[in-house]
Amino acid sequence: MKTILTGIRANSELTLGNYLGALLPMVRLANKHSEKMNVNIFVPDLHSIIADIDGNLQKNIIRTIKYYLAAGLKINPNVHIYRQSYVPAHSELCWILNCIATMGEASRMTQYKEKSDGRDSCNVGIFDYPILMAADILLYSAEYVPIGEDQFQHIELTRNLAMRFNNRFGEIFTVPVKTAEQVEFMGISDGVRIRDLLNPEKKMSKSTAAENSKIMLDDDPELAKKKIMSATTDSLGKIKYDMFNQPGISNLLTIDALVTDTPLQDVISTWAGETKYGDLKKKVGADVATMLSEFQNRLKDIQDDEIFALFDLGEKYANEVANAKLREAQKAFGLR
Secondary structure, eight states, rough: OOEEEEEOSSSSSBBBIIIIIIIHHHHHHHHTTTTSSEEEEOOOHHHHSSSSOOSSSHHHHHHHHHHHHHHTTOHHHHHHHGGGGTTHHHHHHHHHHTTTTTTEEETTTTHHHHTTTOOSSSHHHHHHHHHHHHHHHTTOOOOOOOOOOOOGGHHHHHHHHHHHHHHHSSSSSOOOOHHHHHHHHHHHHHOOOBBOSSSSTBOOOOOSGGGGGBTTSOHHHHHHHHHHHTTTOOOOOOOOBBBBBBBBHHHHHHHHHHTTOHHHHHHHHHTTTTTOOOHHHHHHHHHHHHHHHHOOOOOOOOOHHHHHHHHHHHHHHHHHHHHHHHHHHHHHHHHO
């Protein structure tokens, strides 16, 4: 069977933007394809430690998988849930891929440039994590890797490393499909990008200092309403979807469509010709509060033991598959 692979770092609480733009679409994609495809959902805890660690990593790892279940992920024998660091082959293949990757292509990665910009130095993990990401993908012959727009460059790097390895040693790795095909498979023409509530020119980010700029998944629903009511809009006096001229209003329309599972065009049509921004904010605030309340109630019902049972099964599967592929790569290099 073909394989879909995805993961979300377990560094901190997720925002509504993370949930609507990454986690929920992945859950829906998994539920759609898991009868006929392997779906590998892993916690990239090795990627997580390139950031500052606050002592909550273990708690965050468990919570991340609970989020998938609370979002509606259906578990069946083709859905495999595992922790990256519990499959040592990830780190071992990363080292092998380091030996065919070049400094030039790694240093051209946009996220490395952004995270290292203005610093005297940064940790090597920030530089090397796209190579580890390639190992995450290639170990499982994953063709489809649902990712955000900011990760497209890493998929292309993975493809290049796989093709370079195969050209030298034979057809060992499955090359993931091109970015355009990844987007088509995900069923979206553009990645969903929920904007900052106070500065809709930027995406919503958990690292932003202003609390009213973001809605967190653990926010009290009433607090989320207040944040929506304080969202930046404009002075044009018309409710219209126009991300260039009215990004704040467009962001609210997008949020409402996603939290109510309504086609965006239907939401836009409902508000066509309306002028009262306050009415729109009240509607979006109420819908967000309802979604958060229902999500948080489902989350409370998921026990830690349930997550550890999923890890036990998933890590047994992941180690078997990953070790077999790693051995092929080791033999190619003469290590075995």
